[in-house]
Amino acid sequence: MIYKTFLFIALVASCESGDQATETVAEQIFEINTIAGLDPSITESSGIIAIDGSLYTHSDMRGKAELLEIDLDGSIKNTQEFQNIEIRDWEDITADDNSLYIGDIGNNLGNKTDLKVFKISKDAINTSNPDVETITFSFADQTDFDNTELNQTSYDVEALVSRGNDLFVLTKDWLNLNSNIYRLNKQPGTYALEPLATLNIGGLVTGATSSPEGDIIICGYSPTLSPFVARIKFNEGVPILDRKVDLGSLIGNGSQIEGITYFDIIDGAATYYLTSEKFTRNFAGNEIVLPANLYELKWNE
Numbered sequence: 001m002i003y004k005t006f007l008f009i010a011l012v013a014s015c016e017s018g019d020q021a022t023e024t025v026a027e028q029i030f031e032i033n034t035i036a037g038l039d040p041s042i043t044e045s046s047g048i049i050a051i052d053g054s055l056y057t058h059s060d061m062r063g064k065a066e067l068l069e070i071d072l073d074g075s076i077k078n079t080q081e082f083q084n085i086e087i088r089d090w091e092d093i094t095a096d097d098n099s100l101y102i103g104d105i106g107n108n109l110g111n112k113t114d115l116k117v118f119k120i121s122k123d124a125i126n127t128s129n130p131d132v133e134t135i136t137f138s139f140a141d142q143t144d145f146d147n148t149e150l151n152q153t154s155y156d157v158e159a160l161v162s163r164g165n166d167l168f169v170l171t172k173d174w175l176n177l178n179s180n181i182y183r184l185n186k187q188p189g190t191y192a193l194e195p196l197a198t199l200n201i202g203g204l205v206t207g208a209t210s211s212p213e214g215d216i217i218i219c220g221y222s223p224t225l226s227p228f229v230a231r232i233k234f235n236e237g238v239p240i241l242d243r244k245v246d247l248g249s250l251i252g253n254g255s256q257i258e259g260i261t262y263f264d265i266i267d268g269a270a271t272y273y274l275t276s277e278k279f280t281r282n283f284a285g286n287e288i289v290l291p292a293n294l295y296e297l298k299w300n301e
Contacts, residue, residue, distance in 0.1 A: 031269070031298040032250050036074030038275065038292040045275035045292055046158070047092040047103070047207060048259035051122065057259065057275055060090050060106060065118075067093075067125070074294050084129045085118050091158040092207055092259070094167070098122060099186070101135075101167060103160035108174075110153025111145045113138045117160065117167065119188065133188040137169070140192040141180075154180075158258070161208035161216055162186075168239075169193065170205045170218060177223070179205045181232070181239050199241045203228055207259040212270055215242070217299075219260040219274055222248075227257040227276075229297065254279060254290045260297075269300035 038045060038057075046060040054077075056067050065085040069078040082102075089106025102118040117135040124130035142155050151174045159170040159179075167184040179201045182193040205220040216232040216239070226248035233242040247255070259275045274297060279290040 029300050030245060031300070032247065033296045034251055034293055035072060035296050036294045038070070038074045038294055039076045041076070042068065042070075042074075042292055043278040044258075045277060046090060046258050048261045048273055048275045049093045049095060049100075050261045050263045050273065051095060051100075051125065053264075055261070055263075055273060056093070056125075058090055058093060061087070063087060065090065065102065070294070072294070078126075080126055081128060082118075082120070082130060082132075085132060088116075092160040094160050094162040094209070095122060096162045096186075100125065101160060101162060101186075103157075105157040105160060105169065108151050108153065108156045108172075109149075110142075110147045110155040113145065115157060117184070119186070135167075135184065135186070135188055135191070137182075137184055137191040137193050139171075139180075139182070140194050154178075158206045159208040159218060161210055163210050163214060163216060168208070168216060170199075170208055172204050172206065172220075173201075174204065177202050177204065179218075197239050199232065199239070201230065201241065201244070206257060207274075209260050209262045209272065211262060211299075212265065217260060217262070217272065219257045221255070221257055224253060225256055225279070226253045227251060227255045229260065229272075229274075229299075251293075251295060252290075254288075255293070256290070257295075266298065269298035272297045272299065 044059040045057045048057045055070050065082040065087045067080045091106045092103040094101045100120050104116040119133040120130040154173040154175050156172040158172050161168050169182045171180045179199045180195040203220045203222045207219045209217050219229050221227045230244040231242045232239050256277045256279045258277050263271045274295040276293045278292040281288050
């Protein structure tokens with residue numbers, strides 16, 4: 001059941017290389033639907049991926065590596081635990097034609113030097129003990145690992161995406177609201193990553209996917225939980241922030257969008273699915289609860 005539908009003409013941001021000054025560009029049409037609340041047990045959906053027409057999500061819970069197949073009504077169709085993968089902070093998932101990449105990359109203290117991506121065969125998606133290869137990385141430009149305060153780092157990570165022969169990692173910069181983007185080898189090994197670019201996002205990047213054209217589409221939210229999506233293009237191999245769309249007036253401020261995946265071309269538009277986490281806070285003696293939801297976004301450009 002579709003709870004609410006918004007069809008709107010959005011003025012979007014165009015960001016250029018260099019100082020990446022923002023300017024208003026032509027109007028574009030977007031359509032976004034809040035199509036379901038997620039199953040009550042899925043309170044912390046951190047990533048989402050479409051594989052062969054099915055949707056899968058996961059939480060960032062420590063220990064268990066569980067992949068949940070979900071229906072468009074938000075219910076759980078199947079649960080698969082990878083028993084031979086131990087997770088610290090699973091923040092995103094991506095895939096190419098042959099492999100799944102599980103991003104154990106969360107770093108909200110900014111003190112990890114061994115962020116990991118677990119690589120398994122897509123054919124092993126329904127097996128308990130798949131063959132696992134490990135890609136380990138750190139950031140060559142990071143020099144301070146002594147932070148002890150939560151969410152006070154420029155090197156948190158929640159976004160991982162496959163594009164062509166490479167993986168790309170985008171930081172969640174709590175201090176500057178920018179995002180550094182890095183290229184990561186898909187082969188097992190240990191890597192020190194150099195930044196390709198610093199993107200003036202103006203928010204916290206929480207997920208990424210590839211578009212049909214080979215661009216990177218990211219999602220996230222502002223410090224006041226105003227959600228957004230944005231598009232990153234490549235100019236001679238250099239990533240450039242090309243568009244940013246504020247979704248706050250459409251699905252509501254307070255939506256903690258955490259994951260995004262490309263699904264298919266539907267009715268001529270590139271169609272994506274997004275998930276949000278359940279958000280609970282006490283304010284002035286009152287408990288505020290925002291549900292975990294599943295959204296459909298059509299980007300017709």
